[in-house]
Amino acid sequence: MNLLLFVLKRFLRLLLTILIISTIIFFVIRVIPGDPALVVAGIDASDEEIQAIRAKLGTDAPVTVQYARWMRDLVRLDLGTSLTSGQSVKALIRQRFPLTFTLAVLGIILGVIIAIPLGVLSAVHRWSLWDYLGMVYSQAGMAIPSFWLGIILLLLFSVKFPIFPLFGSDSLKNLVLPAIALGFARAAVILRLTRASMVDELSKEYIITARAKGLTEKMINYKHALKNALIPVVTVTGIQFGYMLGGAIIIEQVFSLPGLGRLFLYAIYQRDFPLIQGGVVFIAVIFSLTNFIVDIFYSVLNPKIRIS
Amino acid sequence: MELAVRNLDLSFIQTTSEGHALRGINLTVKEGEIHALVGESGSGKSVTSTAIMGLLPSPPARINSGEIILGGTDILSLDEKERRTIRGQKIAMVFQEPSKYLNPTLKIGEQITEVLKLHLGMDKEQAENRALEILDMVGLGGGKRILKSYPHELSGGMKQRAMIAIAISCNPSFLIADEPTTALDVTLQLQILKLILNLREKLSMGILFISHDLRVVHDISDRVSVIYAGKIVETAPKTDLYSQPVHPYSNLLLQSIPDADKRGSRLITIAGKVPDAENIPPGCAFHPRCPYAMDICREKDPEMKPCGENHLAACHLTDNRN
Numbered sequence: 001m002n003l004l005l006f007v008l009k010r011f012l013r014l015l016l017t018i019l020i021i022s023t024i025i026f027f028v029i030r031v032i033p034g035d036p037a038l039v040v041a042g043i044d045a046s047d048e049e050i051q052a053i054r055a056k057l058g059t060d061a062p063v064t065v066q067y068a069r070w071m072r073d074l075v076r077l078d079l080g081t082s083l084t085s086g087q088s089v090k091a092l093i094r095q096r097f098p099l100t101f102t103l104a105v106l107g108i109i110l111g112v113i114i115a116i117p118l119g120v121l122s123a124v125h126r127w128s129l130w131d132y133l134g135m136v137y138s139q140a141g142m143a144i145p146s147f148w149l150g151i152i153l154l155l156l157f158s159v160k161f162p163i164f165p166l167f168g169s170d171s172l173k174n175l176v177l178p179a180i181a182l183g184f185a186r187a188a189v190i191l192r193l194t195r196a197s198m199v200d201e202l203s204k205e206y207i208i209t210a211r212a213k214g215l216t217e218k219m220i221n222y223k224h225a226l227k228n229a230l231i232p233v234v235t236v237t238g239i240q241f242g243y244m245l246g247g248a249i250i251i252e253q254v255f256s257l258p259g260l261g262r263l264f265l266y267a268i269y270q271r272d273f274p275l276i277q278g279g280v281v282f283i284a285v286i287f288s289l290t291n292f293i294v295d296i297f298y299s300v301l302n303p304k305i306r307i308s
Numbered sequence: 309m310e311l312a313v314r315n316l317d318l319s320f321i322q323t324t325s326e327g328h329a330l331r332g333i334n335l336t337v338k339e340g341e342i343h344a345l346v347g348e349s350g351s352g353k354s355v356t357s358t359a360i361m362g363l364l365p366s367p368p369a370r371i372n373s374g375e376i377i378l379g380g381t382d383i384l385s386l387d388e389k390e391r392r393t394i395r396g397q398k399i400a401m402v403f404q405e406p407s408k409y410l411n412p413t414l415k416i417g418e419q420i421t422e423v424l425k426l427h428l429g430m431d432k433e434q435a436e437n438r439a440l441e442i443l444d445m446v447g448l449g450g451g452k453r454i455l456k457s458y459p460h461e462l463s464g465g466m467k468q469r470a471m472i473a474i475a476i477s478c479n480p481s482f483l484i485a486d487e488p489t490t491a492l493d494v495t496l497q498l499q500i501l502k503l504i505l506n507l508r509e510k511l512s513m514g515i516l517f518i519s520h521d522l523r524v525v526h527d528i529s530d531r532v533s534v535i536y537a538g539k540i541v542e543t544a545p546k547t548d549l550y551s552q553p554v555h556p557y558s559n560l561l562l563q564s565i566p567d568a569d570k571r572g573s574r575l576i577t578i579a580g581k582v583p584d585a586e587n588i589p590p591g592c593a594f595h596p597r598c599p600y601a602m603d604i605c606r607e608k609d610p611e612m613k614p615c616g617e618n619h620l621a622a623c624h625l626t627d628n629r630n
Contacts, residue, residue: 205408211363212403213423213474214396223422227413302413303458 006299014292021284026070029277030063036273040083057083079278084270089278092263100259103175103182103251104244110183111190112237119194120229123202124221134191141188150181150254169257178255182248186240193236198229231302238294245290246283309379309398309481311360311514312336316374318359318538320585321367327585329355331538331593332374334612337482337514342505344517344529344546346561350582352538353518357484360516361401362391378482397427400475404487406467410459416470417455420477427478439477445510446473447503465496469503476507486518501528522565526550531618534558537583537593540612544619554621556598592624600625 037053038045045053054060058069073080079089114137122134157177158166168174201207202225210224249261260279267275318330330352337343345353358364360376362383375382383394403409411419420442421435430438436455443451446469459467468488475483485504489497505528508515519525525532526546533543534557542555553559563576580597583589589596595605604624612620613627 205403205405206411208363209401209403209409209471209474210411212361212395212401214392214394214427215422216392216426219422219426224411224414228411231413304412304460 003299007296010292010295014288017288018281018285022070022074022281023067025277025280025284026067029273030066034271035059036083036271039271039273074281079281080274082267082275083272084267084275089275092275093260093278093282096258096260096263099169099175099257100245100248100252100261102172103178103248103257103259104241106175106179107182107186107244107248108237108241110179111186111240114183114187115190116194116230116233119191119233120198120221120226122191122195123198123229126199131195134195138188138192141185141191144185146181146185146248147250147254149184150178150251153177153181154255167256174255174257178248178251178257181254182244182251186244189240190233190237194229194233197232198225201225201229204228227301231298234297234301235294238290238297242287242290245286309514310336310338310377311399311482311516312375312377313356313360314375314377316356316359316376317372318355318364318374319370319372321370325586328588329369329538329585330359331588333535333538333540335516335533335540335543337516339481339514340508340512341531342508342515342517342529344519344525344532345535346519346522346525346532347535348520348582350584351535352585353520353535354486355538356535357401357486357516357518360484361395361399362388363395393427396423396480397478398480399482399484400478400480401484401486402468402472402475402488405491406464406471407459407491409471410467412459414458415455416457416459416462416473419470420455420474423474423477439473442473442477443470445507446470446476447499448473464492465499468492468496468500472500472503472507476511476513479511481513483513483515484518485515487520488517489524490519490521497524504528522561534561537588538585539593539622541594541623542619542621543612544616544621548616548619552616554615554619554626555594555623556600556625557594558621592622 037050040053041050081088118134121130157163164177210220252259252261264279313333313335316330316333320327347353376384420439424430424435440451448454448469489500529546532546532549533540536557542558560578591606595601610622610624612622615621615626
């Protein structure tokens with residue numbers, strides 16, 4: 001199958017995923033006890049006032065009508081208006097997303113820069129210094145919670161040695177420490193996977209063929225084994241990136257960054273139903289979109305995948 | 309170019325034991341000759357071929373003594389870099405299961421041309437033209453499409469042809485074919501055997517053909533050596549070996565081929581199994597399974613003795629004949 005058809009098929013699947021998720025979130029929100037109109041009106045409001053707010057929010061209509069409106073709005077890329085701030089959900093997400101995106105990109109780049117070379121070297125030179133370094137790193141990376149690392153980084157590099165600012169989010173400098181805190185643990189996961197995958201590939205039969213052809217060790221490791229070894233690594237890295245794009249709630253709290261994670265957290269605290277609903281759909285879209293891009297990457301790396 | 313293995317003795321060193329995998333292998337493959345090496349699993353066929361390729365990891369493998377002479381040079385005395393230039397260029401190898409031995413994510417074209425670029429210093433265009441010639445030679449017409457294909461896009465027979473194309477790309481003087489037809493169905497087996505015979509003719513390569521299938525060996529080889537527990541026990545021109553096997557092991561192997569004429573009769577099998585390299589029996593390694601074993605067989609390992617023209621066997625029974 002050619003690549004274009006594959007991309008088209010995956011894109012249709014992406015749309016289907018978003019449709020299903022937005023439907024689920026629509027009904028889940030309505031099953032959860034609590035009337036958004038009461039949240040907006042407050043305890044002292046009269047029945048008439050509440051009724052008026054319901055009409056304004058559209059929650060007085062039958063569920064089927066509400067669902068139809070929700071779908072219509074989605075197609076128009078309209079996620080509704082936040083109950084607490086009065087701004088449109090889209091505008092709120094648009095304000096917060098650049099920060100989250102930059103943080104995720106920095107975090108994943110950092111993770112990949114540490115993990116892939118170290119993972120490959122660990123696998124190629126097994127039981128060497130590289131390998132021990134990799135093992136120590138992956139143990140530490142998985143054992144250390146990111147919020148703790150974040151706090152320690154802040155104490156060290158913002159308080160004790162004030163290299164990076166303690167507060168704020170307006171420059172890239174503000175994002176260095178959170179990106180390290182975020183990327184550190186991701187790198188451990190990617191490193192372990194890279195090493196395991198590379199070790200696995202190096203024990204395969206086609207490596208014997210490559211040796212029998214008289215290829216140099218470099219060609220065997222980096223041309224023959226690495227391309228195959230990276231296939232699962234790309235998938236996992238992509239999924240990790242997708243998670244990070246949904247906002248890093250804990251890291252954003254520790255570094256007081258106004259990202260998506262905190263936006264959605266407050267939405268839940270304040271029962272801001274349109275914002276919760278819109279936020280979930282947004283995360284779903286972002287997540288499916290990264291998966292879609294990963295799938296395409298994957299099919300470039302692994303031509304076999306295009307058949308299935 | 310002639311390839312000669314002289315007294316190759318090789319062990320696998322484990323932490324607690326030592327496996328004596330090859331116990332003085334002697335084997336000569338003349339230019340243009342197809343020399344079959346037959347034996348059961350674990351007899352040392354693949355270790356021999358891997359040792360010739362220089363692909364045995366050391367440790368655990370250790371060469372105790374012996375020489376592998378290719379065109380007058382003992383390749384065991386070369387360093388790793390020199391051996392690498394021989395691999396793929398002068399000695400090439402075809403493996404059993406093409407779907408596993410081809411890289412799944414590289415196009416066939418790349419898998420052929422990389423060897424040409426590396427060993428013969430060709431540029432991309434030269435290498436591609438040469439690759440097309442080779443594909444034509446192995447019967448993969450319409451080569452341009454094949455060059456752009458990934459292994460999974462080819463059928464089993466085509467993959468094995470592609471594997472052979474990779475092996476012969478640099479015009480090697482010596483080819484090792486390690487059970488190249490075992491993974492294929494019978495009609496494809498025949499095609500691949502024909503192709504190998506055809507290529508031998510065209511390229512006048514010496515071929516070491518490793519197999520456990522005596523029918524395939526009968527179809528293809530000029531000469532047959534039988535290996536048992538890391539030692540050649542009999543070597544003879546094909547027709548001699550099939551008509552007058554001397555060693556009881558060769559004899560039993562030949563009798564254990566299923567034959568349509570003997571339908572209904574019980575198939576002959578050889579009781580027991582090949583001894584582990586760690587526990588080679590004293591005397592003749594075959595004596596525990598040999599129906600003709602005598603006292604001397606348990607004590608003394610027989611030497612290879614001539615018992616016909618170009619026919620040698622290592623069995624004490626030959627002493628009594630003379």
